[in-house]
Amino acid sequence: MTKPTPSQTVGPFFARELLWKDGGTVLFPGRGERITLTGYLFDGAGAPIYDALFETWQADPAGQFPKGDDGARPYGYGRVSTDPGGRYAIETVMPGSFKGPGGETYAPQISVAIFARGLLRALHTRVFLAPLEVVKDDPLARAIGDPERLRTLIAIRDPRDPRIYRWDVRLRGAGEAVFIEL
Amino acid sequence: MPETRTDDVHPPYLYPDYKSTRLRAPSQPLVRVSPSPLEATGPAFPRQFVKDSEADLTTWGRSAPLGEKMILVGRVLDEDGRPVRRSLVEVWQANASGRYPHPVDDHDAPLDPNFLGKGQVLTDDDGRYRIVTIKPGAYPWQNLGSAYAQRLITQMFFPGDPLLAIDPIFQSVPEAGRKRLIAELDLEHGIEGVALGYRWDMVLRGPRATPMGV
Ligand SMILES: [Fe+3]
Numbered sequence A: 001m002t003k004p005t006p007s008q009t010v011g012p013f014f015a016r017e018l019l020w021k022d023g024g025t026v027l028f029p030g031r032g033e034r035i036t037l038t039g040y041l042f043d044g045a046g047a048p049i050y051d052a053l054f055e056t057w058q059a060d061p062a063g064q065f066p067k068g069d070d071g072a073r074p075y076g077y078g079r080v081s082t083d084p085g086g087r088y089a090i091e092t093v094m095p096g097s098f099k100g101p102g103g104e105t106y107a108p109q110i111s112v113a114i115f116a117r118g119l120l121r122a123l124h125t126r127v128f129l130a131p132l133e134v135v136k137d138d139p140l141a142r143a144i145g146d147p148e149r150l151r152t153l154i155a156i157r158d159p160r161d162p163r164i165y166r167w168d169v170r171l172r173g174a175g176e177a178v179f180i181e182l
Numbered sequence B: 001m002p003e004t005r006t007d008d009v010h011p012p013y014l015y016p017d018y019k020s021t022r023l024r025a026p027s028q029p030l031v032r033v034s035p036s037p038l039e040a041t042g043p044a045f046p047r048q049f050v051k052d053s054e055a056d057l058t059t060w061g062r063s064a065p066l067g068e069k070m071i072l073v074g075r076v077l078d079e080d081g082r083p084v085r086r087s088l089v090e091v092w093q094a095n096a097s098g099r100y101p102h103p104v105d106d107h108d109a110p111l112d113p114n115f116l117g118k119g120q121v122l123t124d125d126d127g128r129y130r131i132v133t134i135k136p137g138a139y140p141w142q143n144l145g146s147a148y149a150q151r152l153i154t155q156m157f158f159p160g161d162p163l164l165a166i167d168p169i170f171q172s173v174p175e176a177g178r179k180r181l182i183a184e185l186d187l188e189h190g191i192e193g194v195a196l197g198y199r200w201d202m203v204l205r206g207p208r209a210t211p212m213g214v
Helices: A139-145 A147-153 B162-166 B174-182
Strands: A035-044 A054-060 A077-081 A086-091 A110-115 A122-128 A165-168 B068-078 B088-092 B117-123 B128-134 B141-146 B152-153 B195-201 B202-204
Touching: A054 A086, A077 A139, A139 A147, B068 B152, B117 B128, B152 B202, B162 B202
Parallel strands: A035 A165, B068 B195, B068 B202
Antiparallel strands: A035 A086, A054 A077, A054 A110, A110 A122, B068 B128, B088 B117, B088 B141, B141 B152
């Protein structure tokens, strides 16, 4: 085995406009229920985090992982950065649930990686797009156990606009999101 | 503080000498999960995603950017030394004066209208890439392998840089990993009198175990 290249911070600066054209619109070959995942990133003092890179990868509505592209961009992948208020938004389709290698069922979810100044390595997690009752038997939900901690990974559907799923991410301190080791 | 794998070459999340980590590093341990198809798969980049011209950062302006031209070659490999094909390698760097063209970089160094500091390339079937650029101060890199778990952002440093000994971001990396962050001079790939050549391979860690059937 060769030793891997160590991770380093993305910081200090990267230009949002250069990073990824239309990166906030996730492409899929077929149709699906259009949704927007949006929220804010906060640090350990509760301050919004500007200029973080927020990336997503997910299954399609049938629970399949996209292998292709539309000729210009890969399917299933999103990349945005947070604005000065710490806000991100990804327009995508509702992912389906899917099976793991041992036949276990995964709830509808999106894989998220966060990169920022001050993060020497990426923070990885998964955000659930289903209520707690649906999520509780998911393999990650079981690994977390504590429902209070699990709640940090559940996006809340906007009661006024059901296309919007709101998910705020606190990197450290009270309400700190669960992050996973890959 | 979150635990890291014992064989880890990666820096810890919390590294107080790098002040920005103090409010951004998670305080809870990372949760270990069984490998899922989410991390074993990853986005597929079409050839057209990258234009050949994007591998040369020196041709974007009306004239050549300021600074010392250089050519960087290398391979993207997995931990078993196999090439990672069609891996997206992105580079993002400061200009020769150490300034980034970003609205919040207000430090007192000139912008260079002929240098955007952004490039990208897809690796070929041997995992090889080649980038033409100018020598900057610092050097963040991004890399997307074939599995999402391989996603890496790292930095390349130059050999013999005396600042490495006092750079907290470089020093945050465990001793075992530091050598990997430093490029080697590669005279074969330079152009005499025009550009120095450097070689830098990137090794991507795979997911802990690859699920079958995805
Ligand atoms: Fe780790």
